[in-house]
Amino acid sequence: MRVALRGLTKKFGEVVGVHELDLEIRSGEFVALLGPSGCGKTTTLLMVAGIYRPTSGQIFFGDRRIDHLLPKERGIGMVFQSYALYPHMTVAENIGFPLELRRSVSNEERERRVREAAALVQVDALLDRRPAQLSGGQQQRVALARALVKRPDILLLDEPLSNLDARLRHEMRGEIKRLQKEVGITAIFVTHDQLEALTMADRVALMRDGVLQAYATPTELYARPVNQFVAEFIGTPPMNFFAADLAPRNGSLVARTEGIELALPAGPRGAKAPPTATVGIRPEHLAIVAPGQGEASGEVYVVEPMGREQIVDVQVGERRLRVIAPPGFVAKIGERVGLRFAPEQLHLFDPASGARLA
Amino acid sequence: MARTEAIALPRERQGAAWWRTNATALLFMGPAMVLVLVFFLAPVVITFVMSFTDLATSTGLSNWQWIGSANYERMFRSQFWFTILGNTLVYVAIVLAFNVVVGLGVALLSLHVEPKAGGVFRALWLLPRISPSVVYALMWTWAAASPPFGMLNYIVAPFGLEPRFWLQSDPWLIVILINGFVGASFGMLILTSAIKAIPEDLFRAARVDGANALQIVRRITLPLVKWPILFVLVYQTMSLFASYEYILLTTNGGPGLYGTETWSVWAFHTALANYYGNLDFAYGAAMSAILVLLGLGISIVLLRVFRFGQLVAEPRVEVD
Ligand SMILES: Nc1ncnc2c1ncn2[C@@H]1O[C@H](COP(=O)(O)OP(=O)(O)OP(=O)(O)O)[C@@H](O)[C@H]1O
Ligand SMILES: [Mg+2]
Numbered sequence: 001m002r003v004a005l006r007g008l009t010k011k012f013g014e015v016v017g018v019h020e021l022d023l024e025i026r027s028g029e030f031v032a033l034l035g036p037s038g039c040g041k042t043t044t045l046l047m048v049a050g051i052y053r054p055t056s057g058q059i060f061f062g063d064r065r066i067d068h069l070l071p072k073e074r075g076i077g078m079v080f081q082s083y084a085l086y087p088h089m090t091v092a093e094n095i096g097f098p099l100e101l102r103r104s105v106s107n108e109e110r111e112r113r114v115r116e117a118a119a120l121v122q123v124d125a126l127l128d129r130r131p132a133q134l135s136g137g138q139q140q141r142v143a144l145a146r147a148l149v150k151r152p153d154i155l156l157l158d159e160p161l162s163n164l165d166a167r168l169r170h171e172m173r174g175e176i177k178r179l180q181k182e183v184g185i186t187a188i189f190v191t192h193d194q195l196e197a198l199t200m201a202d203r204v205a206l207m208r209d210g211v212l213q214a215y216a217t218p219t220e221l222y223a224r225p226v227n228q229f230v231a232e233f234i235g236t237p238p239m240n241f242f243a244a245d246l247a248p249r250n251g252s253l254v255a256r257t258e259g260i261e262l263a264l265p266a267g268p269r270g271a272k273a274p275p276t277a278t279v280g281i282r283p284e285h286l287a288i289v290a291p292g293q294g295e296a297s298g299e300v301y302v303v304e305p306m307g308r309e310q311i312v313d314v315q316v317g318e319r320r321l322r323v324i325a326p327p328g329f330v331a332k333i334g335e336r337v338g339l340r341f342a343p344e345q346l347h348l349f350d351p352a353s354g355a356r357l358a
Numbered sequence: 359m360a361r362t363e364a365i366a367l368p369r370e371r372q373g374a375a376w377w378r379t380n381a382t383a384l385l386f387m388g389p390a391m392v393l394v395l396v397f398f399l400a401p402v403v404i405t406f407v408m409s410f411t412d413l414a415t416s417t418g419l420s421n422w423q424w425i426g427s428a429n430y431e432r433m434f435r436s437q438f439w440f441t442i443l444g445n446t447l448v449y450v451a452i453v454l455a456f457n458v459v460v461g462l463g464v465a466l467l468s469l470h471v472e473p474k475a476g477g478v479f480r481a482l483w484l485l486p487r488i489s490p491s492v493v494y495a496l497m498w499t500w501a502a503a504s505p506p507f508g509m510l511n512y513i514v515a516p517f518g519l520e521p522r523f524w525l526q527s528d529p530w531l532i533v534i535l536i537n538g539f540v541g542a543s544f545g546m547l548i549l550t551s552a553i554k555a556i557p558e559d560l561f562r563a564a565r566v567d568g569a570n571a572l573q574i575v576r577r578i579t580l581p582l583v584k585w586p587i588l589f590v591l592v593y594q595t596m597s598l599f600a601s602y603e604y605i606l607l608t609t610n611g612g613p614g615l616y617g618t619e620t621w622s623v624w625a626f627h628t629a630l631a632n633y634y635g636n637l638d639f640a641y642g643a644a645m646s647a648i649l650v651l652l653g654l655g656i657s658i659v660l661l662r663v664f665r666f667g668q669l670v671a672e673p674r675v676e677v678d
Contacts, residue, residue: 051562072568084559088581097577098567146567 001061001075001153001186002027003048008057010043010210017043019210021057025188025203030180032201033190036233040210041190042081045156048188050074061153072101074154077147081159081190083139085131091118091142092127098150117145120179137168144176148183155180157189161196173200194234198222206230228354231280231347237311239280240321243351246277255279255348258317260296265343277357278349285345286323288312288331294338296321300331314339402650409644415637422640429644438616438624446620449533450598456538457594458587461545466575468546469553480546487543495607498536499525502608529609529618536604541597545590552586553579588664592657599653602626621649 003025010017018040025031033041046052048059050071059067066074077098085094092114099110118124121141131139140160147155160176161169177200180187191197197204198218206214206221206229214221214230225231231239244255244262253264255277262279291297298316305327312323314337321339331337348357409429413422433439464483468476486494501509504523511521524532556579564574580587602622605611611619611627619627629642 046562049562049566051565071562071565076566078563078566080559080563082557082559084557084563086560086563086578088584097564097569101568101573146563150568 003154003186003188004058004060005044005048006058006060008044008047008059009055010040010047010052011055016210018047018207021207021210021212023205023212023215025186027186028184030177030187030189030200030202032197032204033188033207034194034197034204034233035192035207035213037192038209039207041192041207042158043210044207045078045158045188045190048154049076049078049156075152076154076156077150077152078156079140079143079147079158079160081162083131083143083163085139085142085146087131089130090127091123091129091131091134094131094142095127095145095149098146102150113149114145117149118142120148121145136163136165137172140164140172144179148185153186155183155185155187157187159190159192161191162193169196176200195236198234206233224356225280225347226356228278228280228349231349235282237283237322237324239282239347240286241278241280241349242319242321243276244279246275255346259298260316262295262341262346263343264346264348274350274357276351278351278354280347280349281321281341281345283311283322283324285342286321287340287342288314288323288325288329289338289340291336291338294340296339296341298337298339300333300335300337302333303329303331405643405646405650408640409647411640413640413643415635415639425640429641430648432641433644433648438619441616442619442621442624445616445618446599446622448530449537449618449620450595452534453537453541453598454591454594456534457541457545458590460538460542461590462549462587464542464546465549465553466579469550470571480550483539483543483546486540491603492607494540495536495604498532498604499608502532525609526613529613532608533605533618536608537598537601540604541594544594548586548590549583552583556582592660592664595656595660596653599649599656621645621652625649 003023005021005023008021008023009019021040021044023031033044035041043052047054047067050066050069050073054067057067058065061074086097089097095117096110096114099105099113105113114127115124118127121144123138123141123145126134126138126142131142134142140163144160147157157176161172164172173196176189189200198221201218203215203217204221205212208229214226216226221230221234225234228241232241242257242260244257244260246264247254247256249263255262255264287294296316298314298321301313301315301320303313303325304311307327309327310325310329312325312329312331314321314323316339323339349355350357410424410426411422412425412428413419417423464480468479470476471479489497500507502524504526505511505521508521508524510524515521522528560578560582561574564578569577600622602620602625605618605620605623606626609618611617611623616624625642625645628638628645630637632638
């Protein structure tokens with residue numbers, strides 16, 4: 001089922017939770033709503049679910065406008081951040097609850113579908129337990145089963161993994177993604193964890209302060225962030241930024257600041273180039289080279305080994321740049337090094353607006 | 359841990375070890391224990407002791423004697439004890455039902471409307487509790503005053519009911535309403551906070567699952583406030599058995615002989631305000647002793663029926 005949000009706005013008195021949100025979700029697509037705490041992700045989801053009434057704007061499921069419908073009339077299943085399992089019901093009763101409320105579903109059919117849904121998320125051995133007797137991961141699966149048992153058109157997930165430990169989170173990440181494709185359901189999930197969004201979603205909607213910042217595939221978001229906020233939010237460790245003066249040289253542009261001099265391969269063209277810009281480069285696109293080589297020079301500030309790689313902070317003049325170095329790299333603190341910038345991986349942003357320049 | 363240590367020690371040192379481990383705890387609990395002894399246990403003990411004497415205004419404080427179980431024999435030979443026991447049970451049962459049902463109803467209603475309006479609504483229901491008992495009781499006697507006065511008469515007039523002197527014609531109605539409204543506010547307070555403690559997501563989940571307002575109340579809210587409801591039930595049972603002030607201030611046990619006299623009112627009349635001027639302290643104490651035993655017995659039954667152990671042990675609402 002296709003989902004379209006048009007100018008969706010939610011105000012809580014003076015506070016703007018979500019502002020003029022436009023979003024198209026294709027049928028069968030898995031979309032992540034990503035953003036820092038308080039940016040309006042849950043508010044958006046609750047409007048789609050019908051729990052919150054939008055202040056203005058429209059919601060379409062398929063070609064039908066549904067923002068006046070009750071939650072139960074919308075054909076949605078939802079997994080809450082707290083899982084919201086009914087503590088006084090067993091797992092089977094929890095999963096069966098949505099069907100129990102429908103007159104049209106017979107008892108036998110309900111039991112069959114509860115078993116089916118439980119098997120789908122591998123909780124069929126736990127049907128007689130109470131939520132309090134389940135681990136976090138099991139509760140999460142039960143919540144998924146309850147959301148799926150009525151065969152909704154759209155699945156909504158609010159921070160489905162945030163209550164799990166790191167290992168289980170990784171496992172469930174893959175499992176939810178597989179399940180979504182297997183069932184073929186249109187799904188929207190909310191997360192503040194960019195890694196979760198990038199690994200699970202077909203497309204990511206990045207929000208800030210209730211305003212949509214970017215809506216693109218994970219690859220596009222990573223490779224061509226549309227503004228500085230997106231660039232900063234996507235990627236770990238985060239992108240390095242520094243202010244630089246731009247000056248033309250030999251028909252191209254050079255970005256210059258203390259300790260750094262960069263030739264921009266495809267800089268903003270000719271006359272439109274502003275005098276200064278914020279330059280961004282990801283740690284994985286910087287390499288440590290011998291002193292005197294590369295486009296910048298500085299000294300090692302700290303080295304953090306991570307097993308597969310090491311994160312090295314290099315002090316360049318006033319600023320500190322973060323670099324990913326191979327595991328074999330050895331350096332003493334204070335040692336002088338050069339830095340090489342991958343030329344195709346530079347991002348330029350307007351210092352005032354943060355918009356992408358090139 | 360402390361116990362296994364103590365067993366391993368030689369006999370004469372066990373006491374010392376016990377004191378060492380528990381002295382701090384006793385020190386901290388001491389003041390509370392003294393208060394409980396002086397204000398809760400002592401009166402009960404004194405009541406029981408007194409009930410085996412003939413202490414009364416006529417004997418004075420010095421000439422009383424032990425008379426064994428004579429007071430109890432006298433009580434159960436009285437031709438009224440059965441009526442009064444019946445009155446008491448009916449009174450407790452009906453007022454209790456009113457308290458819990460209306461308290462729960464007001465809590466639910468006030469939480470389903472706009473929050474500010476709900477708060478005002480609840481505040482109104484608290485008025486009987488925060489106004490002084492005597493003022494509240496007087497209001498009711500005026501409301502139920504004989505025709506042509508009485509607010510009740512004005513209220514029922516449009517429904518074609520004859521004006522009447524309610525305290526005479528329907529004394530139980532007045533007794534039940536006056537106690538019911540005060541008690542309902544207690545249930546309302548406890549249950550409002552219990553319902554508010556249920557995570558909002560459970561209600562949202564239920565709405566997404568397809569439940570309507572009534573189904574949410576029946577299938578989600580009520581099961582989750584089961585324990586607070588039982589608490590209100592048990593607590594109100596106890597306090598209703600002992601309550602007497604509103605009956606005293608309105609019908610005073612009448613009309614007629616023991617029309618609305620409950621056990622506690624009977625005890626009060628006998629011990630502290632009887633018609634003959636001879637205040638029968640000891641006889642009244644015997645009546646109170648029966649009330650204590652009755653309350654104790656019923657609380658044990660209630661706690662058995664509702665399995666108090668589970669009430670304490672079971673986690674109430676899992677948040678995550
Ligand atoms: N019921 C409410 N009443 C008033 N303000 C609210 C309410 N719900 C949300 N807000 C405000 O709206 C904004 C968006 O909130 P929302 O819960 O959607 O954030 P979120 O993106 O889900 O954040 P988080 O990651 O912390 O869950 C916040 O500023 C929040 O304070
Ligand atoms: Mg949220």
